[in-house]
Amino acid sequence: MAETSTPKMTYRYLGNTGLKVSVLGYGNWINSDNEKAYELTRDSIKKCFEAGINYYDTAEAYGMGSAETLMGRAFTELGYNRKDFVVSTKIFTVGKGPNDRFLSRKHIIEGTRNSLKRLQMDYVDIVFCHRPDYETPLEETCRAMSWLIDQNMCFYWGTSEWNAARIQQAIGICEKLNLHPPVVEQPQYNMLVRDNFERTLADSFSQHGYGTTIWSPLCSGLLTGKYNDGSIPEGSRFAETPYMMSKYNEYFGDDDKKKKTMEQFNAIQDLAKEHGLTMAQFALGWTIVNKDVSIALLGFTRLTQIDENLQALKVLDIWTKELEDKCEALLNNLPDAGMNCRNWQ
Template structure:
């Protein structure tokens, strides 16, 4: 496993990381999570990603309990979570100072940790001034609840504004952005964000390298394996949007390349993302140990 700096920071993250989205709390319990997380560590993974919204907070509870029971040394791993969707109340979501502070404290309680290494603004909040969000994220860092902060699916303009505010107020700016990035979704990473890498040293922790499994080649028109993500009730709409003729044609076009290289489609797709020099870590998901071993 190779380790890269998270953007221009001194934090080292494994080039491949593990994310709890979909799996923890929906497909896996604590016992299964423990074996999967240990398999990740055995493969050199040190970076584990979560969010307050994943399985309505249950994903954080499972990850925290699993790490505690595994007896890992906290300084050996990098843990991140994301704040935006924390509940149904008017102040339980968004990036107000109130929700950032309360949401962070609630996430730490679920994780049973004193701090996370990285905390993200899970989406932009057009109803909250960016200055309020920047100040609140710096408060979280000053309290020692997180070491770094970042964004997820923000526009280049919004990230630039956040950095302008941080520099004007002598505060810490967002060191990392977490966008979707794969062979089928490239514009933000390869075009829109280009000025951010040189101007602010923003790194990327990208998600969905397999386009929710589409780039594994396991899906075809009308064929959804029963143990796959698209078989879950909550993801049937995503399946109908993803498994269209144009997309499946592109995936089929990649199969000869993978065959020529002698690697599975999934390995080709993940390696392609990791090869981008602006990507600090590719966040992967898995439900089986065999999938983790494939990604070593």
């Protein structure tokens, strides 16, 4: 029987900064804007805070601003000291107007001001560029993000789903113009989606000490164990959302895929059980074992999921090379490190 005591929270520096963040963080992208959603947001934040989670992520795009409103209302009601928690938001799109989206100086600054109003905060700790914008000059974006820091609207800025070349280009522009450079990326990373994080972004970690806040560490729920029999539970997000259904079909879309995925998922679940963990706890723990992961973000549809996910911290204590090798054998998706010219004969 697995112990149910809550492990002690682990904190890491956010990349090459002095900011310490909990290795597990809270994100509220899945919430709507009704009163029930507010109560879940407030109670989730309270429970996370009491468990030592100090990082809270949102975005202007989540519910077209409603997620920020819920989070701001919750923190105001809870009355926590602002120095005791870290908040990030993301700027890219919030409406249908021609300047309500993308990464122009106008939208970055006006969007951040509006985010702060919804959050009822004087500043956020981090503002992310939620996606790359290949139409706005990158220098304009870098100048605007640096200006936010100069105006004390945020302390750091980061990127989300940017490729390594774009990140390097932004850092180069900031160094040349004496601007504040980006320090953190928010990519997807989990047992099933590894290539970008482990291979493409590797230079950003090694050369710049880039931090990371991981979204979808459970691959949109596929790694929770709910889908191990190949069926979609009634009322699940996969049953109700076309995007989620397309994700499901990547792994269960035909009989061959379904058979292979079910065998793999059930083997992972069996390995987790050997260590007194659920598949979700083990998969989440696998993500945070990677030292290039600063934070893995979690969303909750019920409060009991918080305690369940906190058990993933146990993986940090039980991780060994032997366990890593067992995982790699089951996953069979280790990214190709690329050609090493020194090995040419």
